[in-house]
Amino acid sequence: MSETLARSASQPKAKYAAGIAGGGNVVREIDHFMQGVVNRNPHETEFHQAVFEFVETVMPYYLDHRKYMDARILERMTEPDRIVSFRVTWEDDQGVPHANKGFRVQFNSSMGPYKGGLRFDPSVNASILKFLGFEQTFKNALTRLPMGGGKGGANFNPKGRSDAEIMRFCHSMMTELHRHIGESVDVPAGDIGVGAREIGYLFGKYKQLAHFYTGGVITGKGIPYGGSEIRKEATGYGVVVFTEEMLKKHGKTMNGKTVAISGSGNVAIYAVQRAMRMGAKVVTVSDSRGFAHVPNGFTDESFAVLQDVKENRRESLAKFASEARGATYHAGKSPWTVPCDVGLPCATQNEIDEQMAATMVKNGIMCLSEGANMPLTAQAIHVLKDADVIFGPAKAANAGGVGCSGLEQAQNAQRLSWTRDQVEQELERIMRSIHEQCVEYAPVRSGIVDYQTGANVSSFARVADAMLAFGYI
Ligand SMILES: NC(=O)C1=CN([C@@H]2O[C@H](COP(=O)(O)OP(=O)(O)OC[C@H]3O[C@@H](n4cnc5c(N)ncnc54)[C@H](O)[C@@H]3O)[C@@H](O)[C@H]2O)C=CC1
Ligand SMILES: O=C(O)CCC(=O)C(=O)O
Numbered sequence: 001m002s003e004t005l006a007r008s009a010s011q012p013k014a015k016y017a018a019g020i021a022g023g024g025n026v027v028r029e030i031d032h033f034m035q036g037v038v039n040r041n042p043h044e045t046e047f048h049q050a051v052f053e054f055v056e057t058v059m060p061y062y063l064d065h066r067k068y069m070d071a072r073i074l075e076r077m078t079e080p081d082r083i084v085s086f087r088v089t090w091e092d093d094q095g096v097p098h099a100n101k102g103f104r105v106q107f108n109s110s111m112g113p114y115k116g117g118l119r120f121d122p123s124v125n126a127s128i129l130k131f132l133g134f135e136q137t138f139k140n141a142l143t144r145l146p147m148g149g150g151k152g153g154a155n156f157n158p159k160g161r162s163d164a165e166i167m168r169f170c171h172s173m174m175t176e177l178h179r180h181i182g183e184s185v186d187v188p189a190g191d192i193g194v195g196a197r198e199i200g201y202l203f204g205k206y207k208q209l210a211h212f213y214t215g216g217v218i219t220g221k222g223i224p225y226g227g228s229e230i231r232k233e234a235t236g237y238g239v240v241v242f243t244e245e246m247l248k249k250h251g252k253t254m255n256g257k258t259v260a261i262s263g264s265g266n267v268a269i270y271a272v273q274r275a276m277r278m279g280a281k282v283v284t285v286s287d288s289r290g291f292a293h294v295p296n297g298f299t300d301e302s303f304a305v306l307q308d309v310k311e312n313r314r315e316s317l318a319k320f321a322s323e324a325r326g327a328t329y330h331a332g333k334s335p336w337t338v339p340c341d342v343g344l345p346c347a348t349q350n351e352i353d354e355q356m357a358a359t360m361v362k363n364g365i366m367c368l369s370e371g372a373n374m375p376l377t378a379q380a381i382h383v384l385k386d387a388d389v390i391f392g393p394a395k396a397a398n399a400g401g402v403g404c405s406g407l408e409q410a411q412n413a414q415r416l417s418w419t420r421d422q423v424e425q426e427l428e429r430i431m432r433s434i435h436e437q438c439v440e441y442a443p444v445r446s447g448i449v450d451y452q453t454g455a456n457v458s459s460f461a462r463v464a465d466a467m468l469a470f471g472y473i
Helices: 003-010 012-017 023-040 045-064 066-070 073-077 126-143 163-180 196-212 232-247 266-277 300-312 316-325 354-362 378-386 400-414 420-441 451-471
Strands: 082-091 097-108 114-120 149-154 184-189 258-261 283-285 290-293 327-330 342-345 367-369 391-392
Touching: 003 045, 003 327, 023 045, 023 451, 045 066, 045 073, 045 126, 045 378, 045 451, 066 073, 066 354, 066 451, 073 163, 073 378, 073 451, 082 163, 097 114, 097 126, 097 163, 097 184, 114 126, 114 400, 126 149, 126 354, 126 400, 126 451, 149 163, 149 184, 163 196, 184 400, 184 451, 232 266, 232 400, 232 420, 258 266, 266 283, 266 300, 266 342, 283 316, 283 367, 290 316, 300 316, 316 327, 342 354, 354 391, 400 420
Parallel strands: 114 149, 114 184, 258 283, 258 342, 342 367, 367 391
Antiparallel strands: 082 097, 097 149, 283 290, 290 327
């Protein structure tokens, strides 16, 4: 087992498991299981982390249910169905050819066709896509829509590339990817570096290669060609709706709270907007180079500047801070040093470590909900939970995006377009239902609902029961 993993496995988990009947046995089983995962997937640290975060909360339930252990369900559900890896060759504006690595991880199709985004980022590798595909499987189960879990992407850096270069890259990516996807097989969507522009180019190429129009093959499409209202906003809106549900459960509300947000992409922008709508004061957004501080909170005016700079002009966050009244940019600094009541990390994995979580606790944070996938290290989660911070795990909190993708597929299959109000109501229903499922399976400690355990155990049971029904496949 890796040293980092061993450290995280021996300290906080032991403390957590001590509250469970047979705690010592649970710790031994987790350790033994994780040793196998590490041996089977050497060097894939992000994947180990995602599996560990899941297994440390699910193991007591697993050990209590022989039918899952006898069928080796945990071993089976931590192995992807398959991984496709391929070369993506494209030509830049100077006529120079480039070759990138493209992937699709088809993790688990027990609940329906594989479903999950595509990420374009230089950091993309098999470990990151396996962690994302694993998480996606359980997130999708929580939506209760018929979707299995998958994820894909390429180690391509879209930053600084022209529209024409992005188009050529997307067309080349789809030239291979189209063989592996389909509306009843695997349905990609966007993620980091993949938004409406990229989805348009990817879908256009698919349509050309397939010789027919099948809108349900990809989601996040533009509204004129089969996209859904609210999909663009859905992940950010969903995070805030879920957070409000958690706060309500604990006798609190978003109204009047100071909210810190990281990221300034698709998820972050619409988390800002929805939090403002709930009466919160949003004081930060960030990018990979620093953060923008808005001490008096975003206004409609500064939000419009953010949208324009990031979505239309595709410029830097420093540019936003130079144009928006009351905003300053802090290069090389983290937004998490700014005191807040509620934190919504919406950038990328592992942006908050143990030390940063301790700083947030010292600064008085009382609720944190994960907009990004795995933005906290396992140790950081323990720091927050030990300090009785209400914690919303990504699987539950950011499921609004894929939930709305499911609604887009439903509209495509019906050959209908629902109104904005219809989609938003349905999205809110999905988020409230996820909240209820978490509560159903969550222990309560010091008056705080353990949503992490609730989300993991609830989704585990659903996927596991489907796998059991199929026999040993
Ligand atoms: N787009 C969607 O519907 C969903 C996205 N997510 C997750 O939300 C997160 C954000 O995704 P999107 O907003 O779609 O992507 P995006 O590409 O629109 O925005 C990503 C943001 O994160 C920042 N960022 C990227 N790498 C960073 C780093 N190393 N350090 C600090 N900041 C960094 C970027 O500057 C940008 O502001 C990701 O973890 C993604 O997996 C989760 C559910 C659905
Ligand atoms: O909308 C989708 O299919 C995928 C969204 C996604 O990638 C995620 O939930 O992390």
